[in-house]
Amino acid sequence: MNSPAVTAEGTAPIITFQDASFAYNGTPALEALTFSIMPGEFLGIIGPNGSGKTTLLKALLGLIAPTAGRATIFDCTCHTLRCHHRAKIGYLPQRSQLDPRFPITVFETVLMGRYGALGLFHRPTAADRELAEAALHDVGLPELKDRPLGQLSGGQQQRVLIARALAQQPQVLLLDEPTTGVDAPTQTALLSLIRRLHQQRRLTVLFVTHDINVVSPVVDRLALLNRRLVAIGTPAEVLTKATLAAVYGEAVIVTSQGGGSYVIVADHHHD
């Protein structure tokens, strides 16, 4: 796995981990990761709670430096990434309790996606506003533009934050549990939105989730983490009883459903 597999298009990977280890608040979180991701790939990142999924995204964002090895994105070392490169990574953080009374409108939230590319001392231009408007259209919420963000439902807020990431005109989209904590119809809607964006814009998407069955039908590959990379490959390759049992225990059940696999694990903790 040292040299990344070259795809049919013959392009170089957009993200690489070379024997990279990371610690979070002093405790090791991920050990000796080696794998790479190709441009335009849709990668699902799965694993139990505390397996290092969020740490992996934060490492790519350059928010934490590796304790050993190397992580690169766009051929640059992640933790020394310049701001204009960071602006090309769209990030949807794990749903946190947004202060419902924070003074900000939907449109202002989306427009913040432009701030990184704008740089200091520059005000948003008409072009930035157009990009923000277009992003709100993409997620299907143009009519809520002037509403205070706090008045929206959880699913709508998620879509606004995805629009914020899209307004950055990213090459890479990092999504941390985007479908957690929203109801089932919203989950389906969010998933088809992300899938459509991936297909239309050739975005490289990293989709972190503890819910294997949500992502397995839509991804190109799955990476299974448990403080290290346990397995990476197509859903069919990764979602086998033997592989999953090593992480989730022998109680794991894998069934076939309409050509795909359906997995039942005993890991029912929701963050």
Next chain:
Amino acid sequence: MTDLLTYGFMQRALAASVMIGTLCAVVGVFVVLRGLAFVGAGTAHSAFAGVTLGYLVGINPMAMALVFGLGTIWIVQALNERSRTAFDVSVGIFYAASMALAIVFIGLMRTYNSEVYGYLFGSILSVTPSELWTIGLLSAVALTCLALFFKEFHFIAFDQEMAAASGIPATRLFFLLLNLVGLTIVIALKAVGALLVFALLIIPAAAAYQLASRLWTMILWAVGVGLTSTIGGLLLSYAFDLPSGATITLLATALFFLAVLASPKR
């Protein structure tokens, strides 16, 4: 009441009220949104320790207040980076230690110095022309900085990690914001006092938070409440012969509760 304005001390007090009321309200908006209230309180107390040392050794007390106030912020930030000490904890340590220092410094003074107590409780009616110039100049510096990084401060207050992830030098700008909070406190120290400056920083912004759903309207409400409190409090204190700092604080508090009652967000 109009002949009041012919007094030089009253003119200076009103000018100081307008500048400090505006500055504290605008900076206070970011303090309230980013949850920095305790940092404000801690900085006020260490700035007061600086004032006492200034009087003890005969250095300009406002300069010493600036050194102590910003010094606290720099050390708190360093502790947070190096040893991951939580802001609340290290600010709390400085809060207590700087009060202890102030008491020691006052104890070392051989004579009773009423001016020192002016910095504790505020003495807006004794602001000198040169102090007024300092207040004006430093307020302009602080407000210019806020204007320059306005969009970034809004983003950092909203979600600092998201701001950092999307290519904003969030850590450095957050540190700048902390320094602006320290600077604001030092500017307001003489007029409203170390014990009450905190009120002017927090209360107008907290009242505005109840009323506004946009940042700009929140700032306008905060400035409105801030100026009503400082100017109104000053006139009330003169009319009824009450201590000015306390009157300003109590008026601001009353306005805050009015805002809570009127809040559309309840």
